[in-house]
Amino acid sequence: MNRNIIGISAFYHDSACCIIQNGKLVAAVQEERFSRKKNDPDLPVNAFMYCLNEAGISIADIDCIAYYEDPVKKSERQLWSGSQQISADSIYEMDPKHVTQQIRKELGYDGPIKIYEHHQSHAASSFYFSGFDSAAILTVDGVGEWATTTYGTGKNNKVDIFEEVSFPDSLGLLYSTITSYLGFKVNSGEYKVMGLAPYGKDIYLEQMRELLHLEENGQYSLNLKYFDFLRGKRMYSDELPKLFGVPVREKDSEMLQVHMDIAKSLQRFLEETMIKIANYLHAKTGEDNLCMAGGVALNCVANGKILQNSPFKKMYVQPAANDSGCALGAAALAYAELYPEDKIEPMHNVYLGPKATEKEIENLLNATSLEYDDCRTEGNALEKVAKKLAEGKVIGWYNGRMEFGPRSLGARSILADPRVLDMRDRINAMVKKREGFRPFAPAVLEEKMYEHFDIDHPSPFMLETCQVKSPIDMPAITHVDNSARIQSVNDHNPRFQKLLREFDKLTNCPILLNTSFNIKDEPIVCTPEDALVCFITTDIDCLVLEDFIIDKEGNEITMLEMINNNFTERGRFELNPNVYTFI
Template sequence: MSFNIIGISAFYHDSACCILKDGILEAAVQEERFTRRKNESALPKQAFLYCLEEAKISINHIDCIAYYEDPVKKFARQLWSGMDIITSETIHDFNPNQVEQQLREELGYKGLIKFYEHHMSHAASSFFYSGFKEAAILTIDGVGEWATTTYGLGTGNRIELFEEVSFPDSLGLLYSTITNYLGFKVNSGEYKVMGLAPYGKPIYADKVRTLITSENTGHYRLNLKYFDFMQGERMYSDELIELFGLPPRIHESEITQEHKDIAKSLQIVLEEVLLEKAQYLHQKTGARNLCMAGGVALNCVANGNILRKGPFERMFVQPAANDAGCSLGAAALAYIDLSNNDMKRPLTHVYLGPQFGANSIERLLQSTSLKYTDYRGNTNELMHITAKKLAAGKVIGWYNGRMEFGPRSLGARSILADPRDPAMRDRINAMVKKREAFRPFAPAVLESRMQEHFDLNHPSRFMLETCQVISSLYLPAITHVDGSARVQTVSRETNARFADLLTAFDNITGCPILLNTSFNVRNEPIVNSPEDALACFINTDIDCLILEDFFIDIANNDLSMLEMIQQNFINAQEENAISVSVYTFI
């Protein structure tokens, strides 16, 4: 008997939907890609409709909707930690039955709904898609229902979570609190702190260590006098300000050396604790493999440190390790519960989102009067022309195939450039991405050539660990200040066209590497539709746009025409913009 399972994460942040057909992941996408609101929390209705369409089924063919957390247990924590915000006027907003009501009313679904605990969904999202027959499992985030960190063992189609750390003690909240103190937005700025850290020195490490006490088991405790995330409008207390002896950084203000040093100190302490807990987990399980998930597992610097220095031989990190990936875990749990079968296929790629055909793209371009070249039937020439433009210092918007699932652009919705150009990083940060100048960029490298250029002995297809650059080539645009890079390895097996472009660039330059960053501007989600890509192209300093087989060069187009198109597309996106306040994890 076959089963069609929908997995959903929603109502917190990074809402997403996926579909499993008989144990095979057919589609997965975050709702933000449709609404154009970053970290969208609403019920993923458009993502749900896309998943049904991609799987070629109707709502009547769904056997189960699997939801990524237990609303009753979450409500208990909300009552415990947020009594001041739950009043007679707001109590309906915290109704644990509201989740099922909205799933039924807004999606029109009448069938079976199964609820799984948040960290079990995280654990399943990694282990059941890893391809490992057995693995230790470590999940770390801000908070689920009560758990903030769990330790487990996966064997076959079963997971046992045997130990957990409970709210308010949380590594995720520790990192987010310092993120807030450093003037970045919680739940979206943590990766900025990670990128800022290599510019600093760990001179505040002892002060950061006073914020957390690690125990011999998997447990640790936060010193709560330094935190205010349960009731306050900020995540840190006055005592934290006094501890660091430095006023909190105002959002968008100058970043000083002290801020860099605090970021470095935080990163060092996080890595210390994670390595210690990974060693403890290995002692408890004896497993050779490690699976990780949860928002903290997106810290690729820490991941690389665990793999290099820790006791595990192999590691799998869920590419969408944040709450979006919980939809995959919940779906897998429901499939195994209903079928008692193993998952059918490991996660070898994340090209699981929408794809738009040549005819629809051609109609879009014809409606704009843009000048473009159609390379349908002549892919080799398109790769050669694109590689020549890259070698000439042009910045390329690259839109190809099905969109990636998760926060990383992996050669489907990417901005590409020559990694050898010393001015390229500053140009893209300032004129294309419109973001902070310190932010690093990642390299994409042909998998067959990775060991020539990076201290890496295994594929890294999801860009979830860092390593040292060892190339004889000068690669300033993708080499961070500490000599590291967050590498994506590319093979024809998973993304043939992107591999072909890297090969074409290598043939021209002798460099099988490209700078690869997400196709979006600051504070916007990665582009989804061709319209999104065109709007981003027009509103940035991107030189050329490849929409599947169509090539658009800004040099061949009338800027006044581009400005007119910009008004049609960009203004529509701005209407969807939302502000982001401090997130309290309540």
């Protein structure tokens, strides 16, 4: 008899659903991929239906739904901190009964619902899927119910949190505050600051240290005179620009050297602080293994520095370390509670989302007048794609099941030759439609990665940076500080691995530029239709839908007609870009 646990994160941002069946994570997906609303916070109804379908069960077969945070404790914190943010709508959403009512009403579920705390879910999302028998656990984000940072251990199939830092003191909110001050969106622009940092110098490090006081025992406190997020209108107070002597950067205005210097100083300060608290955690636990989760754990530069500068020997960062991954943690906690004798399988890959059949793709293409190459009979699609890449073409790559988490890892990717001098600028401007300073990541054959990158262990999820040491000049994936955020590719994605081998055969380069298959402010593509829309509305040269290849050349007139027929219309949705969403 199957054991089926559903995990849900919702009503905040990064809404997601997953299912653990007999100890194995069989499906996980964010709601935004179906709804096409970036950071969709709504109950993940579409993701829920997908999970049931993928697991081959009905709603009656669910043993338990696990929810990722405690609505009672969260509402207490909201009432304490959000008096100026409270509206008639938010009063309803703050009702602790709202979560279970919506799950029962919108999903039609009348079985058991288990509630776990936010940082418990973060911690479990990393430990249970790490493959470690025991580990220290560090979670760092903006805020959960009250906790913003937690220290814990995982052992004997249990997660124990023994200490926390509480709201409003928060490393995540400090990073988001500077993100907003630099003119980027809160909740989504933090990784842009990380990408901007290598262009600057850490000349504002002393000012950063004014913002947060770190104590010896793992605790820290913000200097709240520089922050205004409690009032819910913006992140920073008027004192912050005075501290730096630099006015707030307006959104989309010119990026000056001083902004790069502030970004560098922030990144250095985050790394410095994270190393200290990781060392504190090691001293308390004596563990060799470190598990990390929470939005701050997506800072891949800091992750690498922690491993280099702490006694921990191994690190596992949950690939969906943001709130979407809390769905996994809640499900794992419920599974371990209900079936303590069962072990949960480690997460070897993140290909947990939907895929399209050959017939579905064929029907889609035949419903248009697009010319395409069907490579199913000859089986030579990968050779043809590798040749196009070697010719400098930009490829939209749709392959198998979609990835779970914020990184594209060779299932829904835009691919290109990393050796081409202007490739980064071209993709940033004409495909991704985003800031030119943003770096791209390399995907590299795992068996050849050590020849090209200064790292001594696989990095399959793009969650660490390292120095490039390759004899090949790869300007498109090498950041200004000679670093790269690598993805090591093995047989967990055999088709992508074969493509890299074909490209290596042609070029003696086992590496491709790999970025997410989407444009600025859009979710990563989910369906072949989404991929087709992105292809048509950007300067991607060629779209690969499994064994079907569609070239832009020769299809221009047809695609223009499709645009004129509103084939590419999409709805828009955005969280408040000026303040971290507490309510």
